[in-house]
Each structure stands twice: as structure tokens, then as C-alpha cells.
Amino acid sequence: MLGGFIGSNNQQGADWGENLLNTVAGNTIRHLFTHSETVDVQVRCQPSSKLLQGSIDSFKMSGRGLVIRKDFRTEEMSFETDAVSLDFSSVLKGKIALKQPTQAIALIKLSEEDINQAFKAQLVRKRLENLSIPTLTALSDGNPVSFSEINLELLPGNQLKLLAQADLHHSIVPISLSCTLVVAKRRRILFEDIRFEADGIAPEWHSLSETLTHTLGEVLNEMVDLDRFNLDGVTMRLNRLETQGKYLLFSGYAQINHFPTNA
Incomplete structure (x- = not known):
């Protein structure tokens, strides 16, 4: 034919x-x-x-x-x-x-709502729950630590505010932080310049919450690696990111070795 x-x-x-x-x-x-x-x-x-x-x-x-x-x-x-x-x-x-x-x-283009929904996904939760963190051993009586109830708000200039809570086995500690999003090595998203936000946190929690804020920042910085999300035959790399209202925009390129056959 x-x-x-x-x-x-x-x-x-x-x-x-x-x-x-x-x-x-x-x-x-x-x-x-x-x-x-x-x-x-x-x-x-x-x-x-x-x-x-x-x-x-x-x-x-x-x-x-x-x-x-x-x-x-x-x-x-x-x-x-x-x-x-x-x-x-x-x-x-x-x-x-x-x-x-x-x-x-x-x-x-990712929406703020979709990013927050992604924090509830099983693939993400397993990297936030039941963590053995040596620096928190004394605070948690040797028990694993879990972070949950994460809610992120996108701000201008690639800034964001993030609320969460930490389960130290014997208590639930509120967390509030702000930081800057950056691209590292064209494949990772990092939460840089993490700052503890005391507003809204009861004074008796400030010291512990500030410690946990920086711990959560370290955990988040080990999570967002594009190589974990590549489709079959496709390698993604990022050049830049930008917050725009309630959206997060990424631009970059994809190396396509063969047409993907599965997600």
C-alpha cells in the first residue's frame, strides 16, 4: 500500500x-x-x-x-x-x-495543589516516615521519626513556605519554614537557605521545632531527583525553575534514546 x-x-x-x-x-x-x-x-x-x-x-x-x-x-x-x-x-x-x-x-508546569497532593503519594511518604536519624536519637528516645501533614505555599522569587508536623513517638511537633528553590546539577531540586518561621508556633516548641525544621530540610533535599522519575528511554535535565503565582515552572531538555514504552 x-x-x-x-x-x-x-x-x-x-x-x-x-x-x-x-x-x-x-x-x-x-x-x-x-x-x-x-x-x-x-x-x-x-x-x-x-x-x-x-x-x-x-x-x-x-x-x-x-x-x-x-x-x-x-x-x-x-x-x-x-x-x-x-x-x-x-x-x-x-x-x-x-x-x-x-x-x-x-x-x-506544576500547580501548588498538585505539589501538595504529591506529598501524599506512597512513593514520597516512604521517604518521610519511620526515619532513623542519628542526630534526633535523644529527642525521639531512639524511635524512628516521621514527617507528615506537609503543606507548601509558593511565593514570588522562587521562595516557598512550608508547614508540617514531626512525630517523635512521644509528641507531635509543628514545623514552619521558608526557603528558596534552586536547581542543582540539572537534575535535582534543592531547598536552600532554610529558615525557621516562629510565627504560629507556640513558644514552648520553638527550640525543638527549629531543630526539626533543618532536619526536614535535609530530608527534602535528598528526595527530588529527576532520575527517579525518568520514563523508559528518556533522560530529563533542568535548566531553570521559576515560581509564577500558584504555579512552579520548569524548563530544560530531554534526551530521547528510544520512544518510551511504559510510564
């Missing part, structure tokens, strides 16, 4: 191929996410006849309400690749196979 398109009407074949690629890519990307509100895929190829040889100028995806691994929702996500070389015969089989790796510019 493909030979008939090429032999009789090359442009028609290319247009058909472009539509097919859009459909296959859209379906493939949707299956990477537990849930997606919208996913839009656009292929740019001039002249469009190049597509039949597996060569396209760029591939762009934009989506809203994309949920990764059941618990991690992104308000918006988009990426646009460099030139892509793919095996067009794989598209005819409903798949996408790259002939060589490619890179893409990536933009991610």
Missing part, C-alpha cells in the same frame, strides 16, 4: 503518513500516563515527502493534566524535538522506533 502512495502520488502519501504518525504518536504518548486530560501532537516536515523516508524536522507534544505513576500530576507539559530520524515501517505497525537518539526542549 505504501508503495502505491509513493508511486502514484508522493504528496498524498506523505500527508497520509503525517496523519498516521500524529495518530500513532498521540496514542503512544497517552499510554505513558496514568491519566491525561488532553494530548496534542504535531509533526513538522518540509517538504512533507521526507516523512516517507523517516525524516522529520521536529516533533512537538503538548498536554494538560498528565498524571505520572498514578500520583504525580502536571498541570501542563510540552516538548519539541530537534530533527528526528525514525523507522517509518514501525509507524505502520502502530509503534515509533527511532533510528538514532534525539533531544527535545521541555517545559513543565
Whole structure:
């Protein structure tokens, strides 16, 4: 059938191929996410006849309400690749196979609400609960320490305020802190310049709460590493982040070695 398109009407074949690629890519990307509100895929190829040889100028995806691994929702996500070389015969089989790796510019938008919801995910909770922290052994009578009820508020200038509570086995201690979000080594998000906020904390808790504030900061700084969230065949790297109202915006790039097959 493909030979008939090429032999009789090359442009028609290319247009058909472009539509097919859009459909296959859209379906493939949707299956990477537990849930997606919208996913839009656009292929740019001039002249469009190049597509039949597996060569396209760029591939762009934009989506809203994309949920990764059941618990991690992104308000918006988009990426646009460099030139892509793919095996067009794989598209005819409903798949996408790259002939060589490619890179893409990536933009991610997270809402304050979704970030707070992510703190309730099992993958995150297990890194916040039943922790053995040597510096807190005396305070907790040797029992594990857990942090919970985390609520984060995004502020201008990449600042945030965070409320939480610490379970020291014998008491529940309120925590309040402010800090600055920064990108480290293009793959980690760090909570820097952590400051204990005494307002709203009863005076009798100040000393203990301040100690636990910095401990929680250390725990959080070991958590957000993009390598733990990479999709199959895709490596994400960040260039910058920015708070914008109730949203946190990331920009960076993705190295795509092969088209992911699972989330």
C-alpha cells in the first residue's frame, strides 16, 4: 500500500503518513500516563515527502493534566524535538522506533495543589516516615521519626513556605519554614537557605521545632531527583525553575534514546 502512495502520488502519501504518525504518536504518548486530560501532537516536515523516508524536522507534544505513576500530576507539559530520524515501517505497525537518539526542549508546569497532593503519594511518604536519624536519637528516645501533614505555599522569587508536623513517638511537633528553590546539577531540586518561621508556633516548641525544621530540610533535599522519575528511554535535565503565582515552572531538555514504552 505504501508503495502505491509513493508511486502514484508522493504528496498524498506523505500527508497520509503525517496523519498516521500524529495518530500513532498521540496514542503512544497517552499510554505513558496514568491519566491525561488532553494530548496534542504535531509533526513538522518540509517538504512533507521526507516523512516517507523517516525524516522529520521536529516533533512537538503538548498536554494538560498528565498524571505520572498514578500520583504525580502536571498541570501542563510540552516538548519539541530537534530533527528526528525514525523507522517509518514501525509507524505502520502502530509503534515509533527511532533510528538514532534525539533531544527535545521541555517545559513543565506544576500547580501548588498538585505539589501538595504529591506529598501524599506512597512513593514520597516512604521517604518521610519511620526515619532513623542519628542526630534526633535523644529527642525521639531512639524511635524512628516521621514527617507528615506537609503543606507548601509558593511565593514570588522562587521562595516557598512550608508547614508540617514531626512525630517523635512521644509528641507531635509543628514545623514552619521558608526557603528558596534552586536547581542543582540539572537534575535535582534543592531547598536552600532554610529558615525557621516562629510565627504560629507556640513558644514552648520553638527550640525543638527549629531543630526539626533543618532536619526536614535535609530530608527534602535528598528526595527530588529527576532520575527517579525518568520514563523508559528518556533522560530529563533542568535548566531553570521559576515560581509564577500558584504555579512552579520548569524548563530544560530531554534526551530521547528510544520512544518510551511504559510510564
